[in-house]
Amino acid sequence: MKSDFKFSNLCGTVYKKGNLVFTPDGNSILSPVGNRVSVFDLVNNKSTTFPFEMRKNIVKIALSPQATILITVDEDGRALLVNYPRQIVLHHFNFNEKVNDIEFSPDGKYFAVTHGKQVQVWKTPGFNREFAPFVLHRVYTGHYDDILSISWSFDSKFFLTTSRDMTAHIYSLVPTEGFTHMTLGGHRDSVLGAWFSKDSKAIYTISKDGALFHWRYASVANILGQEDSDDEMNEDKADDEIAKPADRVRWRVQERHYFMQAGAKVKSCAFHQASNLLVVGFSSGIFGIWELPTFTNIHTLSISQKKIDTVAINATGEWLAFGCSQLGQLLVWEWQSESYVLKQQGHFYDMTSVAYSTDGQNIVTGGDDGKVKVWNSVSGFCYVTFSDHTSGVSAVEFAKQGQVVFSASLDGTVRAFDLVRYRNFRTFTSPTPVQFTSLAVDPSGEVICAGSMDSFEIYVWSVQTGKLLDILEGHEGPISSLGFSPTGLLLVSGSWDQTARTWDVFGRKKSIETYKHTSDVLAVAFRPDGKEIATSTLDGQISFWDVEDAKQTSLIEGRKDISGGRKANDRVTAENSASGKSFNSLCYTADGSCIIGGGNSKYVCIYDIATNILVKKFQISMNLSLDGTQEFLNSSKMTEFGSKETMVDDDDMSDLEDRLDKSMPGAASGDLSARRTRPEARTRAVRFAPTGRAWAAASTEGLLIYSLDDTIIFDPFDLEIDITPDSVLETLEGKEYLKALCMSFRLNEKPIIQKVFEGIPPKDVELVAQDLPEKYLERLLKFVGVHMENSPHVEFHLMWITRLLMAHGRYLKQNRGQFQAVFRTLQKVLGSVKEDLANLCDSNTYMLRYIITQCEKSSGASMDGVQPELLSI
Template sequence: MKTDFQFSNLLGTVYSRGNLLFTPDGTCLLSPVGNRVSIFDLVNSKSYTLPFAHRKNIARLALNPRGNLLLSVDEDGQAVLTNVPRRITLYHFSFKGAVSALAFAPSGRHFAAGVGRQIEVWHTPSTPDVADGELEFAPFVRHRVYTGHFDNVQSIEWSSDSRFFLSASRDLTARIWSLDPEEGFIPTTLGGHRQAVLGVWFSQDQETIYTVSKDGALFVWKYVLRPDAPEDADADDDNMQWRIVDRHYFMQNNAHVTCASFHAASNLLVAGFSNGIFGIYELPEFTAIQNLSISQNDIDFVSINKTGEWLAFGASKLGQLLVWEWQSESYILKQQGHFDSMNAIAYSPDSQRIITAADDGKIKVWDVNSGFCVVTFTEHMSGVTACEFAKRGNVLFTASLDGSVRAWDLIRYRNFRTFTAPSRLSFSSLAVDPSGEVICAGSIDSFDIHIWSVQTGQLLDRLSGHEGPVASLAFAPDGGTLVSGSWDKTVRLWNIFARTQTSEPLQLMSDILCVAFRPDSKQIAVTTLDGQLTFWSVSDATQQNGLDARHDVSGGRKLTDRRTAANSAGTKSFTTIRYSADGSCILAGGNSKYICLYDVQSGVLVKKFTVSVNLSLDGTQEFLNSRLLTEAGPRGLIDETGEASDLEDRRDTTLPGAQRGDAAARKVRPEIRVPAVAFSPTGRAFCAASTEGLLIYSLDTVFQFDPFDLDITVTPATTLETLAEKDYLKALVMAFRLNERNLIRRVYEAIPVSDIALVVKDMPSVYLSRLLRFVAIQADESPHLEFNLIWIEALLSKHGRWLKDNRGQLEAELRSVDKAVRRIQSELSRLADENVYRIEYLMAQPVEKKEEEERKQLNWGDEDAEGDRDEEMDDDDEDGEEEWIGLE
């Protein structure tokens, strides 16, 4: 089994905090998700997460005008410069302070950062104004520092010519600055607001400035004559100044403005309020266009795309991300992650969807390819603790603390069956018979295992035998055996379909946390509270192997720990385990920042995955910083908000002792946890539910350049030369060696249809999996329908035996081909069904005999007849009539 899994995507959460950005073309939205950045393609309905990760949560993002450089800054002022198209980190940099505002100049040559009360302007790396031959010894060169504000800078806005910029601050003022000294220009302060200024913008002609403050005041500023200037004074700089010419106020019933954005080209101002309402206004008349409620909590940030059609809103309280098209009044994107910790995850049998269940009572279905949430089920009244698919994949079962087990139809998206016990219980574990006929659930309130019939919904039986709460259940893949693990330190094997329901107890040394069946149904894995991972044979109920996992799972020190991370191994254990698709490896996770992959046969640790390096979470750092340890304890546990100026910042909403839940309201520092892991049925990927979201690790991560069996003679030029010589097999192999997708496609499409069978027949087997995967992708993307089907037919007919023998390694490729063929079949059948009646209608139209004879004359008439018709047409033109005499 391959083990080089790489981080692929982050699902389960769409927005944490910080600002939202549209790309220059307005088709993609960049959203900060914890310490990572997710990009949502709004046109193609796909999302992906950039591979880099900050050491703290991201506070600000900025994109250069070309859209290829992304500057992201975390809470501590640590910045990362990224090439967005290639997803490569270029440079790390520190601003040595928290950054509250960030903006690139329209020219792309500079960017401004608000660091506390100061504004720093820096040169953008590799700017066009660098002379030829001049070297840059540092990517970031500071241009100038601007001082004058007395509190944190909240917003920075550049003029369209990049000569001036505006800044808004919490000190109730806005200021006008020039990039370089300008003759006759003096930095100007715009005062008059009674609360912190949130935003300041130039109008399209730069003759007007708009400022918005937190209390809902909008001031309009113009460059006019001073009031004390003489009546006959000239309109020069000595007699002119920026003055308020108009005042407007947002009326929103005790709600204050939390964010605002202005689109100069269309004069649209969008303001978000603390009660979840946003308003769209047209300036300078301040005409209200729309008011809409999108949340029950604060709207943290609003952004407008370049054309002014789409508005993006982020609300961190519930993790909401919305894109609203205000002209058609419709949602382009409406996503929300779980606002409580995830408890269980499940892959669908076709590996295309992932189910997440959380403490907020919601069940979400995520599409793996697009990264979006497809549907959300909210029928459960309490936290959902377990979820499991039926074997076919169209039915999902979930167990909840509200005392119910529910069955969901994933075709019609509805709850079609609810199972309950005679007495009210909180179900914590779940197992589904592979046939989908029987479902079992265990509870922390009762020591019995409840069994229901899926067809009738009736309770069939209650299995007694455990002397403690049932922590975990699992059915054997062949459906013959049920295994249960309990806090009474025993694992029991049940044969529930036999005439006498007997159970075989296996005694262990500690409480059982999780059990898992190997795919061949011959072995079970058990993890216990003392950190041991043991493997047992099902047939003779004996232990085959075991390992001490406490040292592997331990890592990371919490602020409240009195011991170092290395010495805290005694309290660590795995809480969730899953076998790989082929049963050779087992994946384990727990209350730690590590996920471990073990080889089952030898018990060796194959690979260790670090879930997060985010220091904003508790338990991610190995050593505590002694500088942050005070006489009163760690500084992170001390409430330092009592001196804040705003009431909402002073209010303490933390619950003492809370370790999970909403990080924004329940606990200042949430702990890093991995409550659930799951392997893809294809074995090509696995996912892990963590504090930050749903992490997906895959073997199919796209690389820009991933050579295979490469030598110095293989280049794109020699590949094209070989193709020109009509040596198609060699050219295709060379293209696969370079593994450059555009080159492979060019060679692939240049091969004649008559030679496809010969090329496929002689293709080396080492390249067959790559060719199969490439043809499946082409069948989905390219318009050459028959051409791709001929390739698929040739592959299956020429190498069918080899594909069957190596089916385990080619599961993902064969599924992709099957999916592509089924899609083509459905589209063709739908097209035929749509056109069959149209063709019948056209065929049934009567054709007059006279028209047939005339058509014959036109098609097969001799030259004399043609000449006669031409003369008649000329006569017709002279008479000015509108019909052909020859045809009447």
């Protein structure tokens, strides 16, 4: 089995904290998700997450106007310089101060970053790796409190800063003749935003209390009017006869406006210079759009009950993006048509369970918030959310046949959801209220079983009728896990009573065998062939049992492998705090040769069953903002009152509603952004994809997807110096098809492989398939399966598949474990093509019948004798 799985995508988390940034073309938006960055393509409906991680949660990101350089800054002021097109980290840098804002100049030559009470302007680095790419241009001072925001003028010569000291300052990038540093005062609360107009003749400032000031660069006469200007000028001359004429022209307040949102503070704001569009988000979850300088309210809409943390406007001014950290919500709204372009939200609390569909295209997750979400594994978007449960969802499963999702919840119900009509069509309950902690679905989809926490029983229902068929009794502790065998004849259950049992659900003798352990059983799983059972226990062991003989075949001592990470308040290192580390989720690979496990740890482990050896260990997160990611005790952060990392030190909590703590004493779950205890890095569930090419983990960070990396541009296979793209094409033109095909696979560039593959005539397919070396067989079958999905040459691909299976059937049968993932990929593609062709034929049939019917009505005569072959369709 291949073990070179790499991080592929992050689903289930669309926004954590920080600012949102649109790309210059306005088609994509960048969102910080914890210590990673996700890019949502709004046109192609696809999301991707960058592979790099930061030390802590990201608070600010900035993208250059040419979309070449990306700078990300975390909570401690550490920054990464990233080559955006290639997603490669070029440099690490530390600003040594908490960063509130970072902005590139419109010409892309400089970027300004807040540094406490100062502003640092740096020259934009190049695209190559350099020893010291950050070159400081100048440091600007003048504020008396932390600076909150920075904005540039349209010509990149000046920039504005706002601060908690209730003022805004104007600075010039380079010394300008006749310009002096200016201060704009008058607000009664922290100034959150300040912007130049497009012609730089006006400035708009917004404070936290909802006041908007319109500033003009003019004299008193132009502001107050010509009538009373003469009197004022005479008074000024009397007071100060030596005043210079230049002192009379400066930035002055022309108008004051107020948003009039009772009881709500301004939390975020953005201004679009080209269209003079102002967007403001309030603490009440309401946002408004105003047109300046007339201050005309275009629209006001409530999108949530929580505060709006960030607002962004794309280059054209058509799309608005909003982020809400308390809900983990990301919205993109087109204000002209008043419609959503994107509306995504992750699970409000932890993600507890995950399951793959049979074709691997969809992933269903359940969370502590009681919601069931279905994600598309290709696009990374959630396309349906079911909120029928009133308590946390403990287990989810896909039906092996059909578009049906089952979920078990602590609210005492098991529900079935239809993915065609998107509705809850069946609800299963027990005679007495119990809490369900586990779930299993029969391969036929006719029977569903759920294990309870308090009655220690297993309930069996019929999916068709919804009636309770049986109650399986025998366990003496809560049921932790259930699983059906692939044949559907046996049901295995694991319990806290230190036993695992197999049940014959459809036979008279219910309990067949009891597998005794030395500790509580947390997870059970059947091998794909149904001949072996794997169980994990509280002491960190994984046991393997033979189903026929009911004997233990092997044992893996995994506590040392999964142990790792210490909490902030622990007085010991991670090595000495290994107690409680165990696997709470198990899953076999597609070929059954390996098993993957995850638990209350930052690690996910894959073991080879035959040798009981750890194949690979994955670390799900390196985010130091989470508990359980550090290995050693940092005594410099320990005080007599506890760790400094757990102490709340947030200057933004100046409002009463921010300082109120409404959580229950001792509660460790709830609103992740407001609770006093830090989230812990752990994995609640792991599952392998049916194709064997990927696996997913429901973790604290979200739904992590690891896959075999197929996006590498240059990954040669047994390459020689004389194999080049030109030589491959020359061989193809010389009609040496087998040699050209083998050379293209050794070069391993997808465009070359596709050109050679499609250049082989159909009449020569049989000969090429017969003479193909066996070491290229897996690569060719995989290529055919992937390429067939997007190619119109259906018959050509079917011919290849048929000839390869006929020529190499015996070899494939002997090594079916190695080709298991390839077979599943081919099965998925063939099923998809069959469904598409069937839908096309049905559509053409209905269209022909409609045309014939219309012809009969228009002619008034029957068409039976004219076209009998059409009427017989």
